[in-house]
Amino acid sequence: MERESMECDVVIVGAGPSGLAAAIRLKQLCAEAGTDLAVVVLEKGAEVGAHILSGAVIEPRALDELFPDWKERGAPLNTPAAVDRFVYLTKTGAYRLPTPPQMNNHGNYIVSLGNVCRWLGEQAEALGVEIYPGFAAAEVLYNEDGSVKGVATGDMGIGKDGEKTANYQPGMELHAKVTLFAEGVRGSLTKGLFERFDLRRDCDPQTFGIGLKELWEVDPAKHKPGTIVHSVGWPLDGETYGGSFLYHLEDNQVAIGFVVGLDYKNPFLSPFEEFQRFKQHPSVRPLLEGGRRIAYGARALNEGGFQSIPELVFPGGAIIGCSAGFLNVPKIKGSHTAMKSGMLAAEAAFEALKDGSAGAGAVLDAYPEKLKRSWVWDELYRARNIRPAFHLGLFAGIAYSAVDTFLFRGRAPWTLHHHADHDSLRPAAQCVPIDYPKPDGVVSFDRLSSVFLSNTNHEENQPAHLTLKDPAVPVEHNLAIYDAPEQRYCPAGVYEIVRDDDGGNPRLQINAQNCVHCKTCDIKDPSQNINWVVPEGGGGPVYPNM
Incomplete structure (x- = not known):
């Protein structure tokens, strides 16, 4: 069975904020010009x-620019930010600190970003965008001249043994004049594009964090809609970057989460366990007691900012949103910058395609130029030194951030730099194991019960989407030197070292069905031996209201 093909003007990989904003902006421009482009989102x-x-x-x-009437259209921004608090935690105490100006949330909204994307998807379809959920772009297609031709979705019905089953269906090729990659953090196709076109040749390595989140329904007497609390300090040590967030939404719901910078050094650290330990803090536990945990999930986030932005265009396409890394770390926000990048790429694509003269392999040189003239560029430039300052430790990072913000106003005559996260681990022999408490089932929980709440599901009879370049490395290198850190950095219990009954013959077991698609393993593996690729379309978590 040969793959069928579909021709379109623009194909967008990923229906997140940037991808949907790009699709919407393209159709808006078409309507303004009285023309049309075929726009497809996978x-x-x-x-x-x-x-x-x-x-x-x-x-x-960015939403104001995309839809000035978003309130009238019913966008799910229902809870205006009301109160900001920033605290430093010790094991038993909480000390309020001045809220950094970047974290002032006046005029912002506490939302479920998943629901915002669902709403954006509805707006896009109403404008004529074709959206195909459950179809994973698994391969980049190229023209004879090396330019990007489009993408192909993954084959369905391939068994674990790599052979076709009775349910086999070949993937579909989507050919486009422009392909926009909006895969989110550490996109598997984007990673290949970085290498093929050497797009990271003039920028710092990207650096990442792992964010873990739970959604709770709490006692109405404890619920304070619009309240926003961020913390630093305990339970992390002073050389590990990270902190917590706690947001009171509508309907007695509270989003609580924890972020750990993936440049942490101790291989015994477990971001999941740090999150569970954080919830036991005396300033946090009382809020959750008597409540009900209703959702769980995890996702990597870009923290490299301005100096880690790659080359954004190549013949036939461009990279937008978190695939490129536009998170403003001190703001702890990236949706607005991601959306704006998608809108600017859409404008560049429309200009290239509107008269029909652009053929396959169009180069969107106008996109990075538009970005450099936008508020996104200025915003990220001013924030560029905050995250790398924390390489010096928590208190030095806070002190430097104050100087950079108030004295230099983000325009210091220097730029601090990043290093790759996978290079940061120390050998286990140089580190102290961390004794994490057992979950109490009241406010702290184990991984498997948490994964259950993420609604994660994968077709069992399919090739593993977590692949090893060398199957010997996990034992001979990772276990021997770092005590197999993949057992701890994965927030879903995917990786286990199993042994024979006598304790011998250690080997890595990959429970791929548990994967919540956070990409942490692809980022943090010290030997870069793990390669995350897309599973069959539709697999993975199904996050409600996250």
Whole structure:
């Protein structure tokens, strides 16, 4: 069976904020010009929003530009930010600190970003965008001249043994004049594009964090809609970057989460366990007691900012949103910048295609130029030194951030730099194991019960989407030197070292069906031996209201 093909003007990989904003902006421009372009969006999740996870407090700046009437259209921004608190935690105490100006949320909204994307998807379809959820883009297609031709969705019905089953269906090729990659953090196709076109040749390595989140329904007497609390300090040590967020949404719901910078050094650290330990803090536990945990998820996030932005265009396409890395770390926000990048790429694509003269392999040189003239560029430039300052430790990072913000106003005559996260681990012999408490089933939980709440599901009879370049490395290198850190950095219990009954013959077991698509393994593996690729379309988590 040969793959069928579909011709379109623009194909967008990923129905997140940037991809949907790009699709909408393209159709708006078409309507203004009295022309039309065929715009297709592929989404690997079972539905739009299924794989979207963020805190989230959204700055509506880009949304204001995309839809000035978003309130009248019923956008799900229902809880205005009301109170900001920033605290430093010790094991038993909480000390309020001045709220950094970047974290002032006046005019922002506490949202479910998944629901915002579902709404954006509805707006896009109403404008004529074709959205195909459950179809994972698995391969980049190229023209004879090396330019990007489009993408192909993954084959369905391939068994674990790599052979076709009775349910086999070949993937579909989507050919486009322009392909926009909006896969989100550490996109598997984007990673290949970086290498093929050497797009990271003039920028710092990207650096990442792992964000873990739970959604709770709490006692109405404890619920304070619009309240936003961020913390630093305990339970992390002073050289590990990270902190917590706690957002009171509508309907007695509270989003609570924890972020750990993936440049942490101790291989015994477990971001999941740090999150569970954080919830036991005396300033946090009382809020959750008597409540009900209703959702769980995890996702990597870009923290490299301005100096880690790659080359954004190549013949036939461009990279937008978190695939490129536009998160403003001190703001703890990236949806507004991601959306704006998608809108600017859409404008560049429309200009290239509007008269029909652009053929396959169009180069969107106008996109990076538009970005450099936009508020996104200025915003990220001013924030560029905050995250790398924390390489010096928590208190030095806070002190430097104050100087950079208030004295230099983000325009210091230097730029601090990043290093790759996978290089940061120390050998286990140089580190102290961390004794994490057992979950109490009241406010703290184990991984498997948490994964259950993420609604994660994968077709069991399919090739593993977590692949090893060398199957010997996990034992001979990772276990021997770092005590197999993949057992701890994965927030879903995917990786286990199993042994024979006598304790011998250690080997790595990969429970791929548990994977919540956070991409942490692809990022943090010290030997870069793990390669995350897309599973069958529709597999993975289905996040409600996250």
